[in-house]
Amino acid sequence: MRIRPSWDTFCTGPLYQPFVDAIGQMRSDWDATKPQDWAYWVDVHKNFCPHGRTYFLAWHRGFLYRFEEMLREVSGVNEMVLPYWDYYTHPQVPPQFLDTSSPLWRKQRTGDDVSGALSMDPFADTVTNFQRGTSNAFETLLETAPHNPVHNLIGGAMGDVAISPRDPLFWVHHANIDRLWLAWFDAGGGRHMPKAYKPYWQGDFEYGAAVATVPRVWARNPQRYMLYDYENDTMPSTLPSDPPPSTSTATAAAFSLSPARIGAVPMRPASVQTTPAGSAQPLALDEHSVTVDVPLSSTQTNQVRSLLIKPAASEATSAPTPLRLVLDGVQLTKLGLKGGYLYKIYLNLPDTAGVQKPERAYLLGMLGPFEITVAQMKVAMQGKGMQAMQDMQAQGAKGRPDTRFEFPLTDALRNNWPDQLDTLSISFVRVNGRRHPAKGDAIHLKSVGVEVDN
Known part of the structure; x- marks a missing residue:
């Protein structure tokens, strides 16, 4: 069982530098036929991702799983895992992704704070259905917010579905989306997904000609089939609080929105x-x-x-x-x-x-x-x-x-x-x-x- 850590934990540990080096190596070439190259995963997402449709969460769970396997191969580190960016705790883009000398940086980004993307709606006690098309479905609510708005507020490649995996932030964002799904299910309280034997889980997810398919049923229980879990698999209970005051202009600029206003009802504009x-x-x-x-x-x-x-x-x-x-x-x-x-x-x-x-x-x-x-x-x-x-x-x-x-x-x-x-x-x-x-x-x-x- 591998444990995917939060970004704050991951970037101070021994896997951080091999992770950055592996991403740099994958981004250095652009051959969409080879899964060792970054372009392959961008093309797979463009060709197969079911946004706004059935299996949005499940397909991406398999996508992360196969990409994580490739990170282990490229890095040569068998313990390599994908970290997650917990923006419900730290909504500002982690500073390591803002370092212009790092493979984690992309100059096209136009936002560095996703406070305005966050919502508590998917985690309400009344949201017990999972499947899209059912009443008050978790998958639909989570895709609506925070998933889509995080893409929007980061901008650049992240704002365009066809090329969003070009940005390394894509992977830590989607790891967090996957974590939130697991946390929702583990919270109990009547929250449920289709049973493993239901037709919903029959068949496989495809990830291009050079990567093995993933049985759909694996996505239902990654702890059993994919052998991974998260450092923290509890749902967020509150939105981020106001950031502490700072005398640093650079730090202050990162806090582009007041998190205290998230979820508040605005006045009617003119x-x-x-x-x-x-x-x-x-x-x-x-x-x-x-x-x-x-x-x-x-x-x-x-x-x-x-x-x-x-x-x-x-x-x-x-x-x-x-x-x-x-x-x-x-x-x-x-x-x-x-x-x-x-x-x-x-x-x-x-x-x-x-x-x-x-x-x-x-x-x-x-x-x-x-x-x-x-x-x-x-x-x-x-x-x-x-x-x-x-x-x-x-x-x-x-x-x-x-x-x-x-x-x-x-x-x-x-x-x-x-x-x-x-x-x-x-x-x-x-x-x-x-x-x-x-x-x-x-x-x-x-x-x-x-x-x-x-």
């Missing part, structure tokens, strides 16, 4: 436009937070009221929800593709601070470069395969397909039913991974609107 329900207008998102006001006609108000008094529909259904926010023609600008930010999307935020409701009562979802590149990958590959994906990657921000996002509004509106149900307010609240983010348009939306079905 409105930028009014878009009646059933219509749509374009919107550009830059470094500011903005609100779009959506007036409802008397007929639409009655339709919405009737939806709110109906029993909540099952989350497992794939049918469009009758009341939804629709973002169409979503595109990243050249600046936006660099990452280092995300937007939290809220419904009917209050006009004053100090609201006692939890953030999740208002939060519809998140939008950043990682979510957009995942959606673009799916569009590009429809009927065209991986060549279309490679062509898209070569074109940068230009030539990428438009994407569409839909966010159900009914449950959030039930939580925040206004006294006068005549206007819905959709707020895009900017979250940054650095104290001084770049200014300018990051995301262009050809149309933003609220749809109400009869």
Whole structure:
């Protein structure tokens, strides 16, 4: 049984230097046909990773397992393991990854603090289901946050699903995601996954022609089949506290966001436009937070009221929800593709601070470069395969397909039913991974609107 340690433990131990040397050796060559080379693992992730789909967590568990085996081979150290970055304890990028002389460094990163990525929602006592498509599923919640937002706030390669493993931070981030899954299951309290004999675990995960497949059932119990565990396999119980004051300008700059504000309900940003329900207008998102006001006609108000008094529909259904926010023609600008930010999307935020409701009562979802590149990958590959994906990657921000996002509004509106149900307010609240983010348009939306079905 091998124990994967936290980064703080790992970087002061005997495996740290062989780990860095092995990564440097793998990054020095770029042959996508050889698993000893970094490019192989980047291509495998691009070709096989199931983001936003069934087996997101399980496939990545096998991915880490096979990559860890290759680290042992390249380093020549049989005890080599993958460490994890526990950003629920230390949300700032570890300093070893900021050393420009180290193989752990990548200059394209645009953020160094993931405080704004963190959420306690996956670890609530009510989250007992695992499988995507079931009500309140852990896999879906964990991918939504912290997984995707960490990619967004680091930026650079991490913000683009097609190349995210180029950044060594990818591996310690995903080791932590894997640890959080194991911690969730070990916590008990009714938390459960499909049984080992269920069809869900039948078959194998693929990791390219040069690496052995991994039986799906191994991912269900890595302690039994893969013979590894973590230094700490307990779920986080709180979000990070405020960092201690520092007289160092460099250290202070790393604390780009106040962790005390994580999960707090923000005030409603100023409105930028009014878009009646059933219509749509374009919107550009830059470094500011903005609100779009959506007036409802008397007929639409009655339709919405009737939806709110109906029993909540099952989350497992794939049918469009009758009341939804629709973002169409979503595109990243050249600046936006660099990452280092995300937007939290809220419904009917209050006009004053100090609201006692939890953030999740208002939060519809998140939008950043990682979510957009995942959606673009799916569009590009429809009927065209991986060549279309490679062509898209070569074109940068230009030539990428438009994407569409839909966010159900009914449950959030039930939580925040206004006294006068005549206007819905959709707020895009900017979250940054650095104290001084770049200014300018990051995301262009050809149309933003609220749809109400009869």
